[in-house]
Amino acid sequence: MAAVTYLLLLWSVTGFSVAQGYTGNGGNFAVDLGNILPTLTRPANASRIFYGIMFDAGSTGTRIHVYTFIQKDSDGLPVLDNEMFQSVKPGLSAYADMPEIAGYTIRQLLRVAKKTIPRLEWKRTPVVLKATAGLRLLPPAKAHAILEEVQDVFDESPFFIPDDSVTIMNGTSEGILAWVTVNFLTGHLYPNTKKTVGILDLGGGSTQISFLPKSKKTISVSPPDYIAKFDMFNTTYELYTHSYLGNGIKAARLSALGALGAKGLESKVFKSSCLPKKFRDDWTFGGLTYKISGIPYGYTGYKLCYQEMQKVVKGIIHQPYELRDTGLFYAFSYYFDRAVDAGLIDGTQGGTVLVRDFRKRAKEVCNKMSRHSTMSPFLCMDLTYITCLLKDGFGFKENAALQLTKKVNSVETSWALGATLSHFQNIRIH
Numbered sequence: 001m002a003a004v005t006y007l008l009l010l011w012s013v014t015g016f017s018v019a020q021g022y023t024g025n026g027g028n029f030a031v032d033l034g035n036i037l038p039t040l041t042r043p044a045n046a047s048r049i050f051y052g053i054m055f056d057a058g059s060t061g062t063r064i065h066v067y068t069f070i071q072k073d074s075d076g077l078p079v080l081d082n083e084m085f086q087s088v089k090p091g092l093s094a095y096a097d098m099p100e101i102a103g104y105t106i107r108q109l110l111r112v113a114k115k116t117i118p119r120l121e122w123k124r125t126p127v128v129l130k131a132t133a134g135l136r137l138l139p140p141a142k143a144h145a146i147l148e149e150v151q152d153v154f155d156e157s158p159f160f161i162p163d164d165s166v167t168i169m170n171g172t173s174e175g176i177l178a179w180v181t182v183n184f185l186t187g188h189l190y191p192n193t194k195k196t197v198g199i200l201d202l203g204g205g206s207t208q209i210s211f212l213p214k215s216k217k218t219i220s221v222s223p224p225d226y227i228a229k230f231d232m233f234n235t236t237y238e239l240y241t242h243s244y245l246g247n248g249i250k251a252a253r254l255s256a257l258g259a260l261g262a263k264g265l266e267s268k269v270f271k272s273s274c275l276p277k278k279f280r281d282d283w284t285f286g287g288l289t290y291k292i293s294g295i296p297y298g299y300t301g302y303k304l305c306y307q308e309m310q311k312v313v314k315g316i317i318h319q320p321y322e323l324r325d326t327g328l329f330y331a332f333s334y335y336f337d338r339a340v341d342a343g344l345i346d347g348t349q350g351g352t353v354l355v356r357d358f359r360k361r362a363k364e365v366c367n368k369m370s371r372h373s374t375m376s377p378f379l380c381m382d383l384t385y386i387t388c389l390l391k392d393g394f395g396f397k398e399n400a401a402l403q404l405t406k407k408v409n410s411v412e413t414s415w416a417l418g419a420t421l422s423h424f425q426n427i428r429i430h
Helices: 002-008 029-036 099-116 119-124 140-156 171-185 216-221 249-257 302-313 334-341 355-367 379-394 416-426
Strands: 012-014 048-057 062-071 079-088 127-131 166-168 198-202 206-211 227-232 235-245 269-271 280-285 288-293 329-333 351-354 401-404
Touching (some): 048 416, 062 416, 079 099, 099 127, 127 140, 127 416, 140 166, 171 198, 171 206, 171 416, 198 334, 249 288, 249 302, 249 379, 302 379, 329 334, 334 379, 334 401, 351 355
Parallel strands (some): 127 166, 198 329, 269 288, 329 401
Antiparallel strands (some): 012 227, 062 079, 198 206, 206 235, 351 401
C-alpha cells in the first residue's frame, strides 16, 4: 500500500489543472512530503496519522470516502491504512429543484467522517466534493445552486475547507485519476516499468476509457484532446483518455428511447424494443421523470435492441487505433453491477469477463425477456448497450478480457483516492 501513496504524490498532469500549485521537485519525496503533511504534536519518533475526506457526487449516488494515512517516519513513505466508504442514492442532481435536500444529504454523510476521524484531527483534515456527469448534465444555474448548498454545509463543518473544495470535475481529470489509482492499487506503476492496465468506467451519466498506448500511431491519429501527458518518475507518459458525457448507462437508456433532452415529458411515452412488451413505468433520472414502456404489439429481442443501441454509440464513440497489446482492462461501476445482475460474476469476488460473454448473456436475456421483466426490466437494454459500447464503440475484439472489480486491496476502484492525494499536493496544512 505504500506504493499507492508514492506515485500519486509524485505525478503531475500537463495541459490541464489536476496537480496545479504543486511545486515539489519530484525527486526528493521525503522533503516534499514533509512540507505537505499535517503538523502533529507527537514525539519525533512517533508515527503520524492524517486523514482526507472526498465526496464523489455521481449521477446515481453520492459517496463519501474517508482515508486514513500513516507517516511512520520523516524519511519514509506514507501508507494508506484504511478507507471508510458509504454511499446514498439518488445523486445530488435529483435535487435540481430542491438544492436544500442536497445539502442535507452531505450533512448526513459527514457523520461518517466524524465517527471515523478523531475530534482533535478535524480542523486539519481537508474535506472536498467533486461532482461528475450528473451535475454536468444539469442547467448551469441549477448545478450552481446545489454546489452552493454543499459549500454552506462544508463551511459549517469542523473540517478544513481548501480552496475550490466544491467543484464539478471535468471528464479528463476523472479518467486520469481513475487510471492512476487502479494502476497503483494493482502494483503496475513502479519506477522503470511501463506495464500498466487500462480502465473502463461506466457511470450513470458518462463513461470513461483510459489506457497507455503501445503504438505511437494511436497518439498521432487521435484527436488532440484524447491524449494527456503527465510526468512520472522523470518520464513523460502519454495517456489515451476520454470521457463521453451522455453515454453513461442511464443517459444511454434515454438516448435510445429518444427521451434525452425531449420536451413535454408529461404527455409523452417513450417506447423501446429493448424493454418487455408489457412493461410500463415512470422512470426518474437527473431530476426528471419519464414515462417509458415496451412495445405491446411489436417485436422484441437482441437484434432489434442492438440496432437501437448502435444509434447511441456509432459516430459518437471514437475507436482508438489500437486496443490490442495494451494489456488487461479493469472495468468498474455499471460494468461490474450489470455483470453481477446477469450472473456473469460473483458480486463479492468479481472476476474476468470476455466481451463475448456480455454479448452471449445479452442475447439470452433479450430473447427471453419475460423471465427478467419483473426483477430487472432494463437488463436486456443495459447488457446490449455494454456489448455495443465495447464492440462498435471502442472496438474491442470479442476475446478481449475485462477484469471486473469493485475494490482492489479493499479500496474502491474510482478516481477518489487519486483526487484526495492530489489535494495533499496542492495545499499546505499547518
